[in-house]
Amino acid sequence: MRAPMQLKRAVGRIERRRLVLQQARDRLRSPQQRNRLGQFATPGALARETLQYAHQLLGSRPVRFLDPAIGTGSFYAALLREWPVADVAAATGFEIDAHYGEPCRTLWQGTPLRLRLEDFTAAAAPASQARRYNLLICNPPYVRHHHLQSSAKLRLQQQSLLATGVRLNGLAGLYAHFITIAHPWMSDDAIAGWLIPSEFMDVNYGRELKRYLLHTVTLLRIHRFDPTEVQFRDALVSSALVWLRNQRPGNAHQVEFTYGGSLSQPRTRGLVPASRLESAAKWSAFPAALGSARFAAGLTLGEYFRVQRGIATGANAFFIMTPEQAAERGIPRQYLRPILPGPRQLESDEVFADDSGEPRLVRGLWLLDCRLPEELIRVQHPQLWRYLEAGSAELTRRYLCSRRSPWYLQEAREPTAFLCTYMARRGRGGVQRFIYNRSRAIGANSYLMLYPRNALARFIGADPARARLVWQVLKGIASEVMIAGGRVYGGGLHKLEPGELASIPAAGITALLQN
Ligand SMILES: C[S@@+](CC[C@H](N)C(=O)[O-])C[C@H]1O[C@@H](n2cnc3c(N)ncnc32)[C@H](O)[C@@H]1O
Structure with missing residues (x-):
């Protein structure tokens, strides 16, 4: 193991190598392959900003760090840069795919990282408080539910239920399961930062996840990135950083909502009472909606x-x-x-x-x-009939036309x-x-x-x-x-x-x- 000071000096160099390796590994994969396992790396600058903020939230306690979907280790690199290395008491990363996991292992050899080349969702959480983690930072795989096999989805739902008592909707993506399944990995009072697609804030299948964030843990902050400044251009999602503390929320708890700009310098911010989030269908309306006419009993279109x-x-x-x-x-x-x-x-x-x-x-x-039945068109409008005939073989196989009678209705x-x-x-x-x-x-x-x-x-x-x-x-x-x-x-x-x-x-x- 390298001495802390020596490692601190080496991190910048390792990080530069990691960025080169990351790009090389990405190029070897088609976008479809990367989509299947949600393989979109966090840009280095964003990872650093995330860890700086995490440091503010956690304070100067010794840190036990966990990244359940580590890739080549963008957050781990940022951890080593933003924290005194001597304060890193433990660091664990999971990676399911050796294509990213092996270079990660080689890169971070001789550092505190314990890399587990495994499926995080199938790993057993530590039984004792002392072995749990007080800092969990993750950009989980963004895999939509329809890319999950039904047996895998069932298993994930079971795991989530066991871990948190939350029954996630069948339409929830893999990232939502990561959050719930990671719950028992956190020590009491742990801080977690999840970089996830912001859609859960507005859609029906995000409801259970929102309930978890409001009742099981203390939701501290949600920063939503302005999609015109997309974080992951190739993944085409608009992302949010969700911050929470593993602690039951207090009575008059308020959640900070920020939007646009950067995590440290958002364009807008506002505090939203948790009670208001309880009844708000769309969380992405915050902070813009604070005080807007929409909530002031005004009539709507x-x-x-x-x-x-x-x-x-x-x-x-x-x-x-x-x-x-x-x-x-x-x-x-x-x-x-x-x-x-x-x-x-x-x-x-x-x-x-x-x-x-x-x-x-x-x-x-x-x-x-044309609402005429086919028999009449054939007799009365032969040219129109010919046109319909020419299209019917292909179009009657299409979803909408196949459900209409006649198909051209x-x-x-x-x-x-x-x-x-x-x-x-x-x-x-x-x-x-x-x-x-x-x-x-x-x-x-x-x-x-x-x-x-x-x-x-x-x-x-x-x-x-x-x-x-x-x-x-x-x-x-x-x-x-x-x-x-x-x-x-x-x-x-x-x-x-x-x-x-x-x-x-x-x-x-x-x-x-x-x-
Ligand atoms: C969005 S990437 C993030 C990578 C890295 N943490 C970063 O921020 O650059 C998600 C990573 O999770 C890995 N992954 C996907 N499913 C996983 C699973 N079930 N268990 C562990 N890792 C998984 C993918 O291979 C991918 O490297």
């Missing part, structure tokens, strides 16, 4: 609009066509209805119409929407004046766009359609000027509010499901109706 997704055609390339294509294919006019081009092709957020309600667009599109959808784009990419044109549609075109499922209800429908009546006012109010909803209401994916991609759009505060519409 759902009170004023019925929100429905645009139609899913089952095969846009077949059912949606230009007027020229429709003419070539000989589709009778009565089976064509106007449909808006996708948001990226839509030239303006206000869609004008001619006298017959057709949209005035440079690139108009038609939807093939389209969903019934009325046009509406208000649409909202379903997805948006921040940095490229901001958040979701609201469209004012004066035509009778409908939208496909790249849009959400908003149908005014009751008081709002009465207010608008048949007056385009009033409809325009409503559109202005929708466009005026602050981008933070839209972002907090939806879900964010890696690379800054925002999505808004119909229910989420319906939950957006609508103070502006309330004010409009009151004036």
